[in-house]
Amino acid sequence: MIGQRIRLLRKMRNLTQADLAEALDVAKTTISAYENEVNEPNHDMLKNLADFFNVSVDYLIGRTDSHLQDEVKEGLKYSEDQLKKIDELHEILLSIENEEMRNMIIQSAIMYANGVKASVKK
Template sequence: MVYENIRNLREDSDKTQIELAEYLNITQTTYSKYELGKINVPVEVFAKLADYYHVSVDYLLGRTKNKN
């Protein structure tokens, strides 16, 4: 669910993995692995993604359907 949420938000925003990777100061390969669930997303990355998409970390984690 977590991985689907970050992928869906990116796709809904018409952003590329490269754009998000640059924002997060990581490689596109690392970002891709986050979306695929191959590696765990660090807490600080969740916080930055929540700020970027203007959603709560709980939403990213799938703990709520409320984006705020």
């Protein structure tokens, strides 16, 4: 569970394992071990990951399915219905077992979102 969520959050930010490792001041192999669930992050690393991705530790360890912290939800100014849809989409992504397919969908969503932002700014 923790590994899947770290991988998803990393890919949603379009980061490589090396990028995340550098940001957290750990080896790339450490991130790989977390994502492949060979090792689990200790308490301090869980806090660092939660802070970096702006999610709760509860989300990382699977105690909640909402990946947005309350402060973040307030800052986004989304309606409750929109937040619910974001969480539903996130759960759908987590449920896709084929990692290649999941990654392709995430990358497509990121490109779409970036395209929408670019067209709005014109």
